[in-house]
Amino acid sequence: MNPTHATDPQSPAAEALEAQLLGINAKTGLYPGARSWSGGRLRVLGRGPLESYCYHVMSRTCGGEVFFDNVEKEALRRIIWRMAEFSGIKIVTYCLMGNHFHLLAEVPHRQSWLQRFDGPSGEDKLFDHLSILYSRTYLGLLRDELTDLRARGMTTLADQRIETLKKRFCDLSLFVKEIKERFSRWFNKRRGRRGTLWMDRFKSVLVEGKGEALRTMAAYIDLNPVRAGLEKNPKDYRWCGYAEALSGSRRAQRGLCKALGKPVDGWRTAAAAEAYQNLLEDTGRDCKENQIHDLKAAQNEQVSNPAFSAGSDHATPAARRKLTPAEMVRHRVRYFTDGLVLGSKTFVEGIFESQRELFSPKRRQGARRIPESAEPFYALRRLRLRPLE
Structure with missing residues (x-):
């Protein structure tokens, strides 16, 4: 068991942590109603017949200048899980960094x-669900309000x-x-x-x-602390989905x-733990010596790890070679954060055709091949400048 997630709840350190997280653990009364967003970046949402859609979500602090300490990362982790349970959204994996976070979230239809809230007992089930987030006092007042209105x-x-x-459920933006x-x-x-x-x-x-x-995106997210040089193995970074799973x-x-396409409870029984460990350990960390040499030469020997811009005008043919998914997740791939789909x-x-109105009438095709990838990955946006670093 990973010791970073196995703190004795009776230890002085655990008690000190809980004292600082009282506001996070407490249930609330009425939370201000969520307002619609106005303006902002283009966002493509799944609106088709599938039972659920998955999204890689990213958000950064102002200018990236505000950094979270360990208590604040723990607070953010608890809020994410609690809001996911309340909203009906499943977390595939996540990573909380010092000044930003990544989520891979599955949003059901x-x-x-x-x-689940239909039928004669539907309202009681709804109130049971609301208790995930709201205090008993607030829910009592809400029941009294509904009874009065009906009377x-x-x-x-x-x-x-x-x-x-109910509108607050299964909504990624909210x-x-x-x-x-x-x-x-x-x-x-x-x-x-x-x-x-x-x-x-x-x-x-x-x-x-x-x-x-999906599995490549999950690995990309869990490997954030490795790419940032914080840890050599994501299992040692407490605030990521892989470490929590371990x-x-x-x-x-x-x-x-x-993410791995295994049965929901197959972490041990279906060898999902071993499969994901192998995926993370096979991510290009041990590139052949000649490949590393080529990458360094492409950047005039100014790099100390195989992170490069495959689209650089100065890159050698070897540096422009197509990368396997295992190698791609060791780099910062803008398609994973800016590719829309x-x-x-x-x-x-299919997503392009279902939301054709978002794009120029002159555009005939939606799928754009990611040229840096050896696998047939496609995105909805072609990135011409620094697609891979």
Whole structure:
């Protein structure tokens, strides 16, 4: 078991941590209603017939200048899991860095997910679900409000009140927005600061929910601390999905089983743990000596690791060679953060056709081959400048 996630809850260190996280653990009364975003970056959402869609979500602090300490990373981790449970969204994996975070989130088909609240006992089930986030006091007041409205013949208004609550489920934008708002309030109070914490709207890339694209994206996220030089192995970085899965967290294990296409509880029984470990260990860390030499030569011997711009005018033919997914995740690949959609040609083309109105009428095809990749990965956006670093 990973010791970073196995702290004795009775130890002085654990008690000190919990004392600092009281505001995070507490349930709340009514939280300010989420408002719609205005303006901002282009975002492509899955609107087709699939049961769920997966997204790589990223957000950075203002200018990247505000850095989180270990307590703050733990607070953000708890908020993410709690909001995911409340929103009906599943976390495939995640990584919390000093000044930004990555999530690989699976958002279910909203109407299908809401069927759990249908029928005569549906409202009771809804209130049980709301207790994940809201205090008993607030839920009691809400029940009294609904009872009063119905007693006065205002059933339609009561139903509208229920529908307003349900709109917060299975919505990626509201999910991320509430994570950032809740964390910002706690963080600013802790630090005695005011003002905006996050730089802008979050980025998102719609990822094909099965196969090579999803597992490669999961590995890319879990390897963030390795690319940043913080750890040699992601298992040693506490605030990522892989380390949490190794600590015994079933929710983290189930997420990575999804990424690998394994049964939901197959972390041990279906050898998902071993498969993911092999994937991470096979990520190009041990490139052949001649390949490393070629990469260094392409940058005039000014690099100390195989991170390079494959699109550079100065790159040698060897440096421009196509990379396997295992090698790609060792670099910063902008397609994974700015490609809008990532997956097979069929998947990307299907998303393009379903949201044709977002693009120029002159554009005939949606799927753009990622030229740096040896695997047939496609994105919805072609990146001409520094696609891979």
